[in-house]
Amino acid sequence: MIHCGKKHAVVACIFILASFLICSSNNPWLQNSVTRKIFLHPTTVPPVGHLCRGKPAQNAITPLNDNRTFIISPYFDDRESKVTRVIGIVHHQDVKQLYCWFCCQPDGKIYVAKAKIDVHSDRFGFPYGAADIVCLEPENCDPTHVAIHESPYGNIDQLPRFEIKNRKAEPFSVNFTVCISTMFGNYNNVLQFIQSMEMYKILGAQKVVIYKNNCSHLMEKILKFYVEEGTAEIIPWPIDSHLKVSSEWHFMQDGTHIGYYGQITALNDCVYRNMQRSKFVVLNDADEVILPFKHPDWNTMMSSLQEQHPGSGVFLFESHIFPKTVSTHVFNISSWNTVPGANILQHVHREPDRKTVFNPRKMIIDPRKVFQTSVHSVLRAYGDSVYVPMDVALMYHCRLPLQGNLPRESLIRDTTLWRYNSSLIRNVNEVLYQTIL
Known part of the structure; x- marks a missing residue:
């Protein structure tokens, strides 16, 4: 007990009482x-x-x-x-x-x-x-x-x-937002980036969020075009100014601090950034496109999937490699040959599945049902995750091969992308003419 009976001790008592209250506020018994x-x-x-x-x-x-x-x-x-x-x-x-x-x-x-x-x-x-x-x-x-x-x-x-963002719930401003993380390594795959952006728009995306560490000067011009168009939102991502970053996804005992330029952090920020403004969020890289087989676009595909899986908010699409090293002469458009990057219309042969290897997946999610996400799955969410069958859609991934020793005849010819060739060629030409041609 603290006794404060004399006037000259009042100030001292107040100080002691205040100290007691401050200390008691840190009592673990008072914590939830x-x-x-x-x-x-x-x-x-x-x-x-x-x-x-x-x-x-x-x-x-x-x-x-x-x-x-x-x-x-x-x-x-x-x-x-x-x-x-x-x-x-x-x-x-x-x-x-x-x-x-x-x-x-x-x-x-x-x-x-x-x-x-x-x-x-x-x-x-x-x-x-x-x-x-x-x-x-x-x-x-x-x-x-x-x-x-x-x-x-x-x-x-x-x-x-x-x-503090997201304090006020608002009507969705877009149906689909694509989150791309992270752009680094003086990124210069210009033609494929433009093709991916135009495919996203054809399929139903109205917004693409890009976490940009660095890219080429030519790529900067393309990004500026899409920002001014209203499609792209660029989030500066100078993570290498703060941490020693790795371009690998797993730790290599090499003194680096964080993997793949902080990709997972960027993805989680993108989910929350778009939680109140986008009905769906698409999580993939710039060299990837989720291609529907049974539906013309993402809107009709997701309506069907949600009807079949009510309550689910995470839909995973199996990744398939379309190697850059194998091409066709179809859609060899001369004006595109001076633009750095792959022409995805010429890469329509995919690697077959390997029985002993799990194909990674990328996602379309309802962001309001997700708490934490990783790259190929969510870590915490409401409801079940749905593995979308191959006959409904796949993720087209045009990159260097994983099975580089396979002969061409062992690859699977898949021209699903060509369904969109007329719109894609027209839109890509328009972007190129307004930017670099």
């Missing part, structure tokens, strides 16, 4: 046993007219002071409870404690909540991986911004401040 969150009294009350303090985050990847945590973006998520889910990258061993500093409306007070750090299971051996930094939002608080800090104490003016 499921979410491991704590809520403190306001640590700062901003001046009138300054409801959200701190430095606005300017970049797609923001390092914290520990240089072990990198913040991409926070998103409101009320599917299970009212939380702010921050997509980030963390060192899976070193980062043990983080806090969300919420700026609450309408009173403008700052509330601090302890985060649950959920490092995604598909890290493939690398020390850094995608992570969800999840904080339960305080009651009677509708935070518009949040800062992330290693401590519940500090100066908020020194912390980067992030806008």
